[in-house]
Amino acid sequence: MKEITFINRNKARWEKFEQQLKKPSAVNPDSLADQFIQLTDDLAFARTFYPGSHTLAYLNSLSQKTHQEIYRNKREKGNRIPAFFRIELPLILYSARPYFIISFIVFMASWALGVASSLADIEFVRSILGDAYVNMTLDNIEKGDPMAVYGQMGELPMAFYIIFNNVSVAWQVFLYGFLTPIGAIYRLFFNGVMVGAFQTFFYQKNLLGVSTYTIMIHGTLELSAIVLAGGAGIMLGKYLLFPGTYPRKDSFIYGAIKGVKVMIPITIVFFVAGILESFVTRHYNSIDNWLNIFIIATSMLVIIWYFFIYPSLVHKKFKAND
Template sequence: MKEITFINRNKKRWERFESQLQNASVMTPDELADQFIQLTDDLAFARTYYPKTRTLSYLNSLSQKTHQEIYRNKREKGSRIPKFIAVELPLILNSARPYFLLSLLIFMAAWALGAVSAYVDDDFLRVIAGDQYVNMTLDNIEKGDPMAVYSTMEEMPMFLGITFNNVFVSFYVYIMGLLTPLGTIFQIFRNGIMVGAFQAFFYHKNLLGVSTFAIMIHGTLELSAIVLAGGAGIIMGKYLLFPGTYPRKDSFVYGVKKSIKIMIGLVPVFIIAGFLEGFVTRFYNSMETWVNISIIALSLTFIVWYFFLYPVTVYKRYIQQIAKND
């Protein structure tokens, strides 16, 4: 579609909405949200086919004004939760995929570096994890239960403590985006180093399979969510460092509002991961192998589907809807 055709088909709707935005108090929250979704679709289309044009700058500006109006003194309603999960968050996740993939690449590179470092230097793990944890793990290995750390507490206290810790760690990774993307990247790298070093340690003890099965019961969700939180932090830092056509302050505010929704969407993932670690992982040694594999496979399938595949479907559906309406 030529740019002039795109403008002519949508100009009246944009102008009408811009006029309504001058007196947004007469619009219901749902009307405003629906208009915003259409507008973000137009913006995404313009970014793809008409980059570096006045049309893109105009839609950028109008989207920013709409976004600020939606979240100015607006209380979230319970009725919006299904729409948030089914539409609003997936649209954000679709645009965030490159940042998630960058975060994953950094994490995996750090994982490999940590594994190699611990493999060639037995003291490397002690440097990053401390003597106490390493010695405790060695004692557990001697007792024949290398993953005994997951059964040292009662289920409920462990579930609550682990969940709080996971949420804290992920939000810390995210908040470091305030130091530009480099802050979050450093934290992703640090976490990857630690995981890789632990896996190399268990490999040295001929326990890599045991540790992987035990850790990934909950770690599939937990580590995936940390990587996704890293992507959210990179997004926030990116909007701070590269404001584009927005004033830096407005760009940063937009980046925070966009990325914090990703973090909100990750909280249930951490709760489920905490539940698995508190109530299920402790039975890693007595569980049937197929049960263990099924938990890991279901967890991975959910992450890939909801955070990568489903958002593409939602985005395409809205693009098709706009084209049909036009």
């Protein structure tokens, strides 16, 4: 984007903000914080594409004035992170909702394909999950403990292993967006087929209820995070493939920044899911039904609230203060 175009698109908002700073006591603190986030985004953009320009100097000066007003008590470290999760990130999540929906549709379609393929071909499960895993699970079923895989390692080592593995998978799905949305969709599709094959395998052994009951203790968060990571990857690829009126490089950088920010809460979700899988799922035989239902329901509500409902509320508030 040419600098003059960047200025023309944002000049009115900057001037309005500058006028508000002259009477900060009359400005809603939340509105001031919201606009400051927009300003810092503009500043980051100018630093990247217009270094040494008058625009950069102007935005830097305006940002410093705003910083002094908002953080007069020098509580930046204590306020910046909460502000990010409370305002900036929800606004990004709101804009990413269409990509999350596409990701969910792809995942469910691939899950259905995994189910259908497993029902049609008994060897399909082995081709997806591997002979070693299938044979081990068959042995566990014969021993009367079909979910024994979750108790093979110590709780802490297992937690580290699972968290590392799951976070790696999620970031792979996201980073495949560098290959356009098709890359992210490909990785997401493979994961969906694998889950479908996994569940069908237990269904064929008359253990679908047990497997679902056990897996969803941690799987509610884990599977949701995979779908959300797929959405972030599709979004990344979209900005590369369809830059709109922006230069492709600028559009891609902007999309990458947004995508990485979306991946922050997703990574946190995987940490929690890994802890549940390591310390709770292994005790599926001794967990009361009400506790299991509570964990699953709470996990689902957290995902729906923070990734969908809360971003809508923040967006409405932001638009009202604009």
